[in-house]
Every structure is written in structure tokens, then in C-alpha cells.
Amino acid sequence: MRYLPHTDEDIRNMFDAIGVKGFDELFTTVPDSCRYDKEMILPVAKTEWDLNTYMAEIRSMMRVTPAHSVLIGAGRYHHHIPSTIPSIMGRSEFLTAYTPYQPEMAQGTLQGLFEYQTLTARLLGVDVANASMYDGASALAEGLLMGLRVAKKKTRVAMSSAIHPHYREVVRTYFKPTAFEIIELPFLENGRTDLSGLADLEDVAAVAIQSPNFFGVVEELEMAAEAIHQIGALFVTGFTEPLAFGLLKNPGSAGADIVCGEGQSFGMPKSFGGPGLGMFGSKQKYVRNLPGRLVGETTDLEGNRGYVLTLATREQHIRREKATSNICSNQGICTLTAAMYMASLGGTGLRKLARLNYDKSEYLKEGLQDAGAIILFSSPTFNEFVVEFRDDFTPVQKRLIEQNIVAGLHLGKYYPGFENRYLFCVTETASKSVLDRVISEVQK
Amino acid sequence: MRYLPHTDEDIRNMFDAIGVKGFDELFTTVPDSCRYDKEMILPVAKTEWDLNTYMAEIRSMMRVTPAHSVLIGAGRYHHHIPSTIPSIMGRSEFLTAYTPYQPEMAQGTLQGLFEYQTLTARLLGVDVANASMYDGASALAEGLLMGLRVAKKKTRVAMSSAIHPHYREVVRTYFKPTAFEIIELPFLENGRTDLSGLADLEDVAAVAIQSPNFFGVVEELEMAAEAIHQIGALFVTGFTEPLAFGLLKNPGSAGADIVCGEGQSFGMPKSFGGPGLGMFGSKQKYVRNLPGRLVGETTDLEGNRGYVLTLATREQHIRREKATSNICSNQGICTLTAAMYMASLGGTGLRKLARLNYDKSEYLKEGLQDAGAIILFSSPTFNEFVVEFRDDFTPVQKRLIEQNIVAGLHLGKYYPGFENRYLFCVTETASKSVLDRVISEVQK
Amino acid sequence: MKNGPGRSGLIMDEPLLWEKGKKGRNGMSIPESDVPAAKIADEICGAGPDFPDLSEVEVVRHYTRLSQWNFGVDTGMYPLGSCTMKYNPKINEKQAAAEEISGAHPLLDDEYCQGTLRIIYELQNFLAEITGLDAVSVQPAAGAHGELAGMLIFDAYHRSKGQKRTKILMPDTAHGTNPASAALCGYKPVPIQSGPKGILDVEQIRELMDEETAGIMITNPNTLGLFEENIGEIAEIVHEKGGLVYGDGANMNAVMGIVDLKKCGVDVLHLNLHKTFSTPHGGGGPGAGPVCVVGKLKKYLPSPRVEFDGANYRQEESPDSIGRMHGFHGNYGVLVRALSYILSMGAENLKKVSQYAVLNASYIKVKLKDYLHLAYDRPCMHEAVFSDKNQHKDNVNTLDIAKRLMDCGYHPPTIYFPLVVPGAIMIEPTETESLEEIDAFIDVVKNIVNEAKSDPELLRSSPNRFKVKRLDETQAARNPCLCG
Amino acid sequence: MKNGPGRSGLIMDEPLLWEKGKKGRNGMSIPESDVPAAKIADEICGAGPDFPDLSEVEVVRHYTRLSQWNFGVDTGMYPLGSCTMKYNPKINEKQAAAEEISGAHPLLDDEYCQGTLRIIYELQNFLAEITGLDAVSVQPAAGAHGELAGMLIFDAYHRSKGQKRTKILMPDTAHGTNPASAALCGYKPVPIQSGPKGILDVEQIRELMDEETAGIMITNPNTLGLFEENIGEIAEIVHEKGGLVYGDGANMNAVMGIVDLKKCGVDVLHLNLHKTFSTPHGGGGPGAGPVCVVGKLKKYLPSPRVEFDGANYRQEESPDSIGRMHGFHGNYGVLVRALSYILSMGAENLKKVSQYAVLNASYIKVKLKDYLHLAYDRPCMHEAVFSDKNQHKDNVNTLDIAKRLMDCGYHPPTIYFPLVVPGAIMIEPTETESLEEIDAFIDVVKNIVNEAKSDPELLRSSPNRFKVKRLDETQAARNPCLCG
Ligand SMILES: Cc1ncc(COP(=O)(O)O)c(C=O)c1O
């Protein structure tokens, strides 16, 4: 097998050196009662070419292919990825290295991460960003747990029901074994979170709001920050579409204490949901409560600038059960990918691209409205919005699929009473002609 | 434009430094009479994404796609290419460098070429191989010209008419303006070159034979060598399928003086005919007559082993009109690719793969014979052979195309009287089931 | 080459991204708008972040140069203990990058994404077969995430019995993520010292295991590279007390086709696909940490899982599930690579992987034990744990040895872990290293051991071949600069 | 960074391929046979070559390590004069690698390969438009191959007039391939000295041009980076005597959208797609050297060419054609990349390319002329040619300066060419270098010029940052070792 360099002669020589007769003697410490007594039953080893055929057959089972325009976002966004990114991200010095515990030998990864942290902090308007969490959902859970750590004695957190349903599920999963209580805040007619109930809540360590939220609606973060700080809670802002901050106010400037979300939009393919990138940052004063790895600048013996993993006393390999999180391996190369993407776009490009997403999304919004559909929420949105159809949309959706357009995500299973409501997403990848086809089909 | 870093400010500053007001002042030495007075009419600049769409549309015009099994070789062979090769060959340190004129800064390219030269010399059984010619066809032309240089006063060369027709055309193109005469040798009933006429020929500097020849037939090189050396000519052996020498005697050991051919089979895609690789080698005594670049081993000031371009006095940049060839840029990365492929196969793998090509080709050969087709030539073949059909083959070919099989190359336009004859090629990439389908369609 | 393959050569300096560029440049295409500009309310508009503008070539060179400062498995031997830095096949990258897969949206209805679901389904089954356990969820994004899933399953199981257990047995050799993951579920780790042989001794477990204790987390082979011989008996004790046994499968590379975790008494196990199953470590990730369980715990696995009804692949939720661990299906691209690896290897080669991994480690253990102090001189599995004990007299420590190894062209082993071995040097060669590579590495280590005597300062002043000399980590932590 | 970005870092030593490996290993999959083994006659069987057997990881590491010893455009500035080392866009690689194209067999009937034919057809037209000439063949595999095609066209043209001309006018600034290509067609080059201004003067041409002379080969802009201002007049003279004008278009990067070669009087021109049109140089190739001609010479172009009849693309042979230059369609993959580049740029950006290329060179010329001796202080095009004249007093020569530049992190310019400038230093920055990059380069050159005075030995002993010190090229040529 091409991955296994051992020749029979090599093996014999090594047996002799070790002083054994065969492989069995290497495993004498494995009791019979623990032995795998049969042969593993797996498909026979495939050559590279048979593997290609096999995987091609699996791919051919996809009924939605790259030929389709998928007007669904909801946490995974279809953005163009420049060919430079796979080519530099794929350099084996980056891809086949591990956690930079030996900094002198990993300055590439480390400077790259430091740059990511900095660009991310600037994007989100926070003082410090870490070197990634698993994804936006687990990042939100960690954000709320961090809020509880900061707040010490408090036992409750609140989160908006306009947060991505899957993210809320993950939060509940993380919280299940704990004594902490989760309060869900309803949303208003206009699609924004209803904060009116907050004032009466006590013992709340942190309140989480997503903006743009699951409905694509831009929340009023300043007002939220005020209300949340009123009750002495930390303001955790989540997001699923970081591109929005090229156009919208960033959460930090609006008063968020902790900002966490998903970074897939920045150079990562949708890849059926992963790998993506948990972006995570906070105000400086909470840095020692941050989960995840941090890269810091330092100097070497001769005073040259260099980068190292730092504040490790927060982490499991030093602090063990007292760590701020259990995370060890993180999203590594995805983090670098996001930095490469941000660097490729630049400030000017990010602005332009965000604006383009907004304009195209507004175009479809208005078109559908004119076509007789209802735009459910009046509040401003970024590149997603909820549409309600007067009559059954499924036949239209079917017709559009036949035209290679996947039109909207049905919200019925996410929110009661949303049976005829759909979440649409429009990015720079959707051409006007595609949007027009959707509009005209709705019109019919 | 993303490839052009100049900002307006940069440009202004540079104008000032140079002391000009605008671009026109940079081109004052261009007379009006030479100016491009209109705007160039080209398609508007495409974004990366529009380009992808445009090229995808062009690709969609291909009626024979990767889904087809193409049983045609004739100078371009369909072999598997391991995914390691694009990945290491594509490393920008290799791909974006140029000719290693500064050896200390290009040891990667140079050691890689030295390794290629060595593996190639071993493969072909020659003392020395150069660092590539453009392709197999131009290599043959250069081989014959080299023969004339070595032979000094002589004015004629001979080549077998069983050499790839395109290669012979290229030879004629190269020879047209010269005073040299080309004699074509006929081929025998058995598909081998008829050397009987040689003895009566005079003033012949070199005789070229291809093996396996265009018909896939393995020539009797030892006998040829004897006959050719008899008349005091140099023996030039050509080839289009280097894989053959994993199984067959190599040309050098059979007495060839100059060996030249096409190396595409070694890790390069067919790519509609190029880029490929002109492999070229000879006996040591002719080395100063070799065309093309040569890498040699040397040492540095401290005695460390290193590699440099050498014997440059043969080349145009030193010798100008007296050079052994006009070649400058050669096939660079393709040469490295071939070395990577030979290294990946290894001696054991090369043998096994060559054998597999032979066996599969024999399987189809016998199958077609049993199905009533005529195997035109009785001599042994490697992975190609000529089939004559009793009745019109075109309807069968059409049926097979509909089953995604391109069955054979029609030889009518290459050889008079070959109207019902087809050249088939079978490599490791053709599965038995595909071959069986061809056989059964022929049987019908 | 007794000093190894390390040499000095040209690399390029490169500033930070925002020390480059000029406003107005761009490094990628942005489509022109084909729709009218829409109105936008000022109050929601921000200024946009202060990012540098770079041209495409500036971006490409920036990262090409940064990459020159890194060392990966493709560069050379990377015997980082407990991390299984084996060769990462290129073909796996190609499978994961195929557009139909990398372009698939995770919220498509099942009928539209049978291909991507099938990949999950097959991987679930193959991993069950390899571990001997009954059911698998591939959702966890890394090993620690898998541990958390496991602890959540522990909690759900005990709650189903109407119990809320508060403690968990934690061997002192456990990786830091183990106690950290347990703590997230409110379990208080009860430390267990490994016995004189470097493995758990039964009596201690018998003493400490009780009805308040949820169970035990065992890494097997453990982080000393030793097989926990008593795992069966230990499992019995734990089970008797109504507890569960968690297996940390990070070291599965040692025992594929050789050990059946179910027969060991393991109830829940996580795997690290980025270790055992050859997916690239990416400078820290992404990984994947599938969690495998015995039948009775299947219903607790994270949801959704993929089932096959003979005709179609379907995403299924279990009412008793601990719920979602991840926004979607976990690090899916990593799953594709792992499947590609398993399909390339087949059962026979996977077993060889473990045999050769153990062979390589055992060979290193034997060859080096007269030079470096061997923590436990017993048959090792996939890694051998040494320490700097012999070098103390030379005032040379593990860190010095590690830094010197770097100059010689090797990534250092894992150091100062496991904590039970002071100054630990944990060497895991993996099966993809050839005998020649390993012999060369051994010679270099021997040579360094001699240098520790003859020229200790050389080690203390290492590394010397890199863009930077030894970096000051204390300063970095004392006044952190985390943002440029 | 007055010493430039060059630094020392870790690279890995690596032996020759056959100094590695073990019999029986393999580095790639080989399918199992699904057919019976066939008989084979012993007398045709050989032993097979003595190749080393390597595992996949051994192969990958071998070439990864070798690549560390190289420097490319992605590594840094590569101002190699006359070679146009501009940035090579990654997207072009993707287009060429697309399976439908890279997998296409060149002998398919036209109806089955309309896509690949269309690419050739469009490129033929675009190159005609860019040069101003009427017809194009993309068959030549590199510039010199294009020159040969051109000389063959000269010969065919004259023979059609019943003449066999024997001489060709050859400026002393011509690249070596020019005389070599002419010689292949039996033309004896008649040397022309460039005039005092570094360009051809008309009178000399008038003297030398006669009816035995096939014509002239002019590189414009010439290899001194100067525009041949008199080309029009020269062409007239040559044409009057029944000769033809060959244009070496290697320097087209200076004049796209600015100069019309047909209006210059050029009859035949070759382009270097690997220079002007951004295709990677691949450590020496492959390139592509399309040949472009005026209408009256179209029929002589290499065959086949691709024509479009409004419905289909067809391969067409011309009876008067010089014939085939290549086994198939030339270096097709390179053509795809060039088309991808032209489509990405459009007319406006291609013109900017030339404007910026000339701007960058002119800027360098102005900034360095007080430090390095400027061969001809006249408005330059895309490159500026200096020499080591000022450094002779310091006993430092062009080679020393070049080697020192390497340590500073720059690929040296082209040196000792053109031959008319002793110790030439030929700097071509190209348009893809930013002002900052160019300023940094200028500072480094200035610094080296100072070092030549203050510390000449430093230059003479350079380079010092590489795996090898200065290599002995004389020894290599005296007793050649060309095969390991
Ligand atoms: C023994 C052990 N357990 C758990 C982990 C955690 O795995 P991950 O880093 O994938 O979260 C590791 C990783 O280093 C490990 O070595």
C-alpha cells in the first residue's frame, strides 16, 4: 500500500532489533478478552482510480448540484471563493502542520492567526478575538457560558428566539447538564427581538441576540445593549453572516460585550455545513475568561518580533477541569482561510461586496412583493428575508427546482405558524436573471 | 484590476519622479506611424466568476467528455495520473520560476532535472538524456538533424513510414529549407519497417525507426541497428509510448545511437495534444552534438554537491547561429512531472503497469479477432494495434460512441488503402467491461 | 547526516497584512451590480472595518512567504506524541473539494442530497465496525467535542435512571480535555494515579468508584503509550456501580483490527479522524471527533443521525438524544477525507497501519532507551514516552532538546505531557515513516544526547536556523498583545 | 529593510531519488488486472529500468523539499529582463486543468471537440487583434519555435517567388534564438551594429539589404528596452528589395494597445504567451510562441489552423502551408491559460499592462541611473539595461552583484545580455510589481552599490544564504557529469 513504506525486509530487521518474532509479540499487553477476534468487515481497498469512480457515483446521487442557484442561507452562504485561496491555503506547510506549540517552527501559522485575530477584532468591533471556535453554534454556547463565568454567581441566561434555531438547540445541549436556566425572548411583529420582558428578569448573566437574525432582520443593537446592561447582564451578539458588517454597524460599536458567530462566508465552501469557523471576540476586560486559543506578539532573544500561543492558563492543557473551555483542536486552516479572504477583499472590497448582497436581496424582496407575496417583517434586512405566500408555495418551488433554482427555506418546522413562510437568501452569486425567474414564477 | 497594483496616487508619484506628465510621454519614441490608433476590440474584462461561466460553456461544447472511454492513442495516451503529481508539481516555487540560470537559487529545479535526465537515460538505455525538447515530433526532427551534424558531410536521412505520420510531417517541415534529402522506408506485411532497401543507399547520415511504431508494432531494433550501422549511418529510435520500455527491451541496449520520443504518458494529461515532453538522449560520444539543455553535477566553493546548466556552448545563447539547436524555453515543468511520475511508479510499478497495458491490449486484440475482425499485422505489439474490418465499421463506431466509447482511430487519411483499418489503443484505464462491449458490438 | 536534514536556506521576511497595501487595490474579483442600488437606512449603516487593500499578487506572496516559516508532515518527520502526524493523502483533498460535495447546502431536503447523506451513513458504519461499538454520530467537531458529547450521554443515561451523578474517575495520565469536558457537565474529576507499571490498577478503582460517580474516562492505549491491561476488570467494577466507561480513542491508531473496544467494556468512545484517519491537522484544525456507543446508549447520540431504509438515506432525530452539538453535520469536509482514507485502505491495511505504528514506536523505544530515560520500560504501543532525567546533570532540559531537534530538521515530539512524567518527551512516529527516516531520527537524537554533554550551551541556545530565535512566551503572557 | 526581504531559515536537505527508497515500495496505485495474462515473446522483453521504489510520502517529501530550494514569482520580485516574470494568475491554472479540456484527445473528429477548437479559434483572433496582424497560428511551442516557423515562412514566400535567398539581417542586440532559428533555414546572419542611440540606423540597413537577403529580424522594443524608432523606414527598405520583416515579439508586454505591428511594417511576428500573457514559466517551460502574419503570408502558416464557418469550428490545412511544427496543436494547455488571461483583462487592462510595465521600468531607470551605469540614457520601454561599468574600479562585476541580490531576497535581473552591453544588467520589473516592491528593490540595489565600495568581498563571496555557495560552472563543463 502506497502509504505504508515498510518492506518485508524492513519489518524483519525491526523485529530483530526489538527482539520479537512477529507482530503478536508486540501486542502481548492486550488481553485476549479485549482482542478484536474477527476480521474487520470493510470494502476492499480501492486504488486511487476505483476510489474516484466510487466517489463520483456518490456525487451523482446529488439532485441539487453546482448547476443550481440555491437561494437558501440560514447559516451557510453561497459566496464566490477566489481560486487564490485554495491554492495558498492548500500549501502543505500550512495544511499538514498542527497546533503551533513550537512557535519558532510555526511562525507562518502564528502570524497568520495573529492577523486573523486583528482583522476579526476590527470587523466585529471588539478589542480581542480568539483563534477560532468550532462553529457559530458552539461559539454561542461558549459565549453564554463565558457570560456566566464573568457574572460569577448568576444562574440564568436569555436568548432571542430569532437566533438560528440550530444554534439555540446547541446552546440547550451544552446547558442541559448544568443548573443554569435559559430564557427565550420572543420576537416582535417587525421581526426584531422583543426586549420588553427583560426589565422584569433577575439573576440574568447574559443575553444573546443575533444580528442580522435568523430572519435576516437587522436588530437594534444599541437599544438592546442599553436594555441588557440595564439589568446588569452582559450583551452577547451572535451572527451567521459576517459579511453584513461590511455595510452595517458592527456589534462592538453598538455595545456588545461578547461577539460570536459563524465565519463560513469568508472563503469557505458550504460543504454540507462544515468545516466552518466559530468567530469569537470580546471586550479587553474579559480576555482572561475567553475560551479558545489566543496568539500574542512577543520578541525573541534578539528582540525580533515573533508570535506565540499565549494566556494558555485559560486552557485545558494547563488548567484541566478549571479551563475556560474544553476546546483543543479548533478550526485551524479555516481561520487562515478567513484571513486570506478578508485580505483579498480588503476594506474597499468588503464594503462593495456587502452592498451588492444588500442590493440584490432588496431587488428580490421588492420583486416578490410586487408579485403579490408578503414580506413578513418590515425591519431592514441584509441578504436574507422572510416571505409569506398567500397560497401554497410548494408547486412553485417544484417548478423552480426544475429550472435549477432552489427557492427559499421552508420555515414550518422551525416556528409554529410559519407553514407558508420561507426564508430567502440572495448573495452576489445570484444573477438578476435568476431572481427575475423566481419573481415571474411567483407571479404566475 | 486585481493583477495591477498601481493606484492613481502611485502613478502620479511615479510620473513626478520620472518627470513626465502622463503615459503618452513615456512612449514618445513610438512614431505616430507605428501607433495602434484604434482601441483593441476584445471581450470586456470578465470577473473570475464570469470567466468560470464562460469557460464552462466552452467545455459544454465537448461531445466527448471524461465520461467517455477513448480507445485511441496514436501519440497521446490516457493513463492514470496520481493526485500527488498536480499537488507537488503545482508548488509555485517550481511553477513560477524560469530557466535556472542562477543555480544557487534554483537547486530544486536543477536537482529535479538531473534526476529526470538520469531516470530517462536508464529508461531508454542511453548514456545521456537532455532536459527536454518541445515534443516527440520536433525531437525526431532534431534527432535527424543531429545525425547530419555528427556525420558531417552526408546529405541524406531515412525514416520509416511506420513512424507517426505527424512526426514525419514535422520532420519534413524542419527539412524543407535545407538541402538535405529524406528517404522514406516502406513497411512490411507484418507491420515492421522494411530495411531491405537500406544496403543500396549511400550518403545516409541517419536512419529513424519508431518502436513501438505507429501501428503499435514492436520493431526488431537489434537487426535494424546492424543494418543501419552497416551503411555507416546513425540509428535514431523514436517512440510515442515510453511506458513500453517498462516491459520491452530499451532502444539503447538494442544499439540505438540517438533516442527521441514523446513523454506525455508520464504524468501529463492528454490536454488536446500539449504540453507534453520531448525526451531526447544519445550515446556519450555524441553529447557535444546534443540539442537542448543539460544539467550537470558540480560542487560549490565549499565542495558541496550541486547542480548547474552545463555544456551551454552547444546552445543558442552562446553559440548563436552555430548552436546545435535554436531551442531556448523547453518543456520545463513537464520534465519535472515525468520525473515525479517515474519516481511514483518506481521500477516495480513501471514493470507492472507496462505489463497491464500489454495484457489488456492483447485481450481486446484476441476478442476482436474472435469477433471476426482482422488483426492486420502479425508482429508483437504493446498497447496499440491495427484492426481491419470486413465491412464498414462506422455504424459500429457510432453505436459505441453512444455508449461513451470512442473505438479506434480511422487510418484512412494517414495511409492509402487503409480505408477500413483502425488503430486501437488499450491502457490500464480501459476496464474489461468496456473492452467486452466493444467486442460484442463488433460481433453483432 | 548525523545532524539530520536541517539546513539553512533563503526564506523571505514579510510584514503584517496591514503594514502592506494601498487603498483602492483589490485581491479578488467583485461582480458589477446588475440591479439598482437600494435605499438603506443610515442608522443601521456602519463605516466598514479598517482592512488593508492588497493586490492579488501581494496576497499570494504574503501567504507563500508565511508558509516558508512553517513545518508540516510534507516537510519532514513530525513525531508529535498523541497527535498521530501521519501522511495526509492528497487524494482525500480532491474528494472533499469536489464541487457537488463542497457546494452542497446543509439544509436541502433529504431527497436532494442523498450523496452527502450516504457519505455520513457509510462513515458511521465503518467507524462502528472499526471500533467494535454499535452506533456512531459524526457530529462532534473534534476530540474534545466528542468527549463533551460523551459526557452529555453519561448525564442523559444517569438521568434516565433518575440519578444525577457528580463525580467521574480521571486517571492522572488523561489529556487535559478529559477533565475539562467532564467539568462542562458538572462532573468533579476524581484523580486516579497510574500504578507502578504506568497503567491503572484495579484496587484503586474499586475503592473510588461509587454511586455518586458517573463512571471513568480511560484513554487506551493511554498517554504513556501503554495498553490499559486491566480495562476489562475496571469496566466491570464501574458497571457494577451503575457507572459508564468512557474511552478516549485519540490513540486508536495503535489498535485498529487488534482491539475491540466493546469487548474492553467501553460504553462511549470518541475518535479523532484528524489523527487515526489521516485528515490534515491544518495548523490546529479542523478535526472531527465522532462519538461511538454501545447499543443501549444509541438513542442518546447527537441528532440528527443518518439512517438508510433500504431505498433512501434519511436524517433522523431521536427523542432521547442529547441534541445538537453543531450547527449542521459537524466538520463534514473532514468526514469525506476520512471516508476516502478508509476506502483506500480497507480492513487489511488498517490493521497493518496499527501494526506498523506500534512496530515503529517499539523500535524507537528500544534504540533510544540507553540515551533518553524511558519512563516505563514496558511494551509500548504507538508511542514511547521518555524524559530528560538523564540530562539533568548536564543542565539541559526537555525544551532544549526539542529546540535543538528543530534545527536538525525534525518537529519535536510532544513535550511535558503526560504530566505524570516530569520533562516528558513523547515520541509517536506513526506508520508512514520509513525505517530509514526513523533510523536517521534516532541518530540525531543520540547525537543531541551527546551534545548535551559536550556542548550543552548549543542546546540551550537553540533553535538557530529559524527566522526568529527562541521566543519569550512569558513576556507574551505578562503583557498580552493580541491584536495589531 | 535596506537589505531586502532575504532571510535565513530552515530548509531540508534531500538526497537524489535513487539514494532513497527500497525495492517493493510504491508511490501510486496500480490497478489489479481484470484480464488474463497474455503470452509475450522473450526476445522483445527487457529487464525494465533500474528505478528506485518509493512510498507516496517519500515522493511528496522529496519534491516538497526540492521546492524549498527554488525561488519563483510567488516568492518575490523576479526582474529577469526579457522574460517578463509577471504574476501568474491561479485561475488560469484552474481553467487549463478542467477535465473536459485536460482530458481531450487531440485526434477526435472536429464534431466531438468543438470546445477545444473554439479556444484555439478565439485565441487566434485575439492575438491578431492585439498585434494588429491578420492571421495567427498557435502551434509553435515556444518563442524560438515561433521564430523557426517565421523563417520557414520567409523561405516559403521567397521560393514562391522562385528565389532562394541566403542571408538575413541580424541586429547585434538580437536574442540568440534569432540567428539560431535563421540558421536552421540556411540563412546566414548578416550582423548589424545598433547605432549610437542603441537602435538600428537606417543607412546601415540600406547598405546591407539586397536581393540575396531574405529580410531582417527585428526585436521591438529591442533587447536594450528601446523602441526601434526607424522600424517603419527600415521595413520599407527591406520590402523594396523584396525582403520580409520578422518581428520578435518577446517584448510585446511593453506595447499592447500602443503599437500596431502591421503599421510598423512587420510581416511575421512571434509572441511568447509565457511572457506577455502570464502563463507560468515552469522552471524553463512549457511556453507557447504563436506566429502572427500579414494577410499575404496567411497561407504559409503552420497547419492545421482552426476556422469557424458560422456554425462549426473546423481544423483546416493550407496546401501552401509550411506544414506541421508540432505533433498536435502545440502546447495547448498554455493556450488555454493565455486565453483565460486575455478574457480576464480585456482591451483596457491589457493596455494598462503595457503602460504600467513601462512606467515601472522607467521609474527604476531614473532612480538607479546614478548608481549603476545606464547603457543608453534614453526613454526606455518595459526594461532598463544597466552595466557594472561603475563597479569595475571596485573589482566587482555583474555576477557578484547578481549573487548578492539573491541573498537580499530578489531574483537577479538578466545578466550579460544583450551582448552589446558588456556586463549587462537587464531589469524588467513587469506591471505586477507594486511601487513599494520597486522602491524596496531600488534601495537594495543602491545598498549593494555601496557595499561594492565598502565591502567588495561580501559581493564576491555571495551568495551565502542558500543550501549551496557559489557553484563551479567551469568544473561542470570541463568534466561533465550528466547522469547519476
Ligand atoms: C489523548 C487525547 N485526548 C483528547 C484529545 C483532544 O482532541 P482534539 O484536539 O481533537 O479536541 C487529544 C488531542 O491532542 C489527545 O491527545
Ligand SMILES: Cc1ncc(COP(=O)(O)O)c(C=O)c1O
Ligand atoms: C527577445 C527574445 N527572443 C526570443 C526568445 C526565445 O523565446 P523562448 O525561450 O520562448 O523560445 C526570448 C526568450 O528568452 C527572448 O527574450
